[in-house]
Amino acid sequence: MHLYEAHLPVSNTEAAQRFYVEIVGLQFAHRDLTRDAVFLWAGADRRSMLGLWGPNTALGREFHKCHIAFNVPLAELLAAGE
Template sequence: MIKGIYETHVQVSNLENAIGFYTEVLGLTLAHRDETRPIAFLWVGEGKEFMLGLWEQKENLQTRHFAFSSSKEDILNYSVEFLENKNLKPYNFLKNGSIEPMVFAWMPALAIYFNDPDGNQLEFISILEGESRPELGVLSYEEWMKQAENL
């Protein structure tokens, strides 16, 4: 019955600024802006695959986390440069000062994080081939590949 998550919503402090960030910086497409309430909907991906809702919340803003699907190659070769060129600060899950994408061995998946202007934690993620190895925790892609060679 369930085939995926079609949409998610986040709170933003300024709807105009958030629309600008998600469309101009990240490249999403404005789908609809509701003029009767402070909300906008954005298309994520090609062909109306997914939707992101932005809700303006002036007080008690509650930040959230969500991930954008990406390819392994894009994360490894372009994500950090893409984010830095947009004046965004990439960071890894460990928040150890490194901007190197990390592997969650239990999935396995490769990921890099960044924040939107309101502090919502965003992520580029790609599921990797191979078996789950939860005992490895979170590690660099190079360490993951070394572990894969030792199987």
């Protein structure tokens, strides 16, 4: 199992990008200026991603729609329910 993705609303995508890259150590992946969103790799294997959504985006305005997702092999998931 590993973290697949997480999304966070932020008040300033540029400042948040600097913090998560320079302080936390995540790696820049993509910036979408049309949606005011930044995507960062979380982990050297590039299997996990953090999305940062500006205040004028749907996810930035409606923070309750943000989510976190894990990638779990089906066998592991089924075994956990037993």
